Amino acid sequence: MQNVLADLRAERGLSQAALADALGVSRQTVISIERGRFDPSLPLAFRIAGHFGLRIEDVFRPDPE
């Protein structure tokens, strides 16, 4: 799954650690999601999207086939 988490975080001037704290997850989790190495659970995806005031599909999208 692809995502624009790094772009959203950069737009708001947030560090990975600050975003991790805000989401209640580890910094490594944010790093792994941004690099596309870890697909978050649905509850966590909702929390991420909600944190930026967006819908899940605005943050995450499936890999092109």
Place this chain on the structure above:
Amino acid sequence: MALSPSARRWVAPVLISLPLTAALATFVAWRRPDQPFWLVVAVFTVVLLPTVATGLKVLVTDRATTDREIAAHQHDVETSWVKEAGSTAFFVLIGGLIFAETLGDVLRLSWLSPVGLPHVLVLGLGTFAVTYWYERRSAS
């Protein structure tokens, strides 16, 4: 008598589902005039109540449960590594032990057939450690 926090989460779903289930059971009993009315109501209420209450509990407390899970770091990438490593170790352990015992029987190797606790620990913990390291390396 004070209820535990987990029991308290069941109070609202059960109280809400009780009249719902009773109403549904009454409707079923009304549709079955050949059966004893109150018996049908009682049986259907008892049978349906757990299902309806569980469904309502999921709907009512789902958000709180999710928040607690996230607060407990159950959605972190590290948790996924542990789950993956544990799952791999379990299946390698089962498969490895069956393979070792079968191979020992077939080749008649007395030292291979009997598997002891040290072998299990080495294989299980070793697989867990290697898988966790691999998952962490892949995600970083």
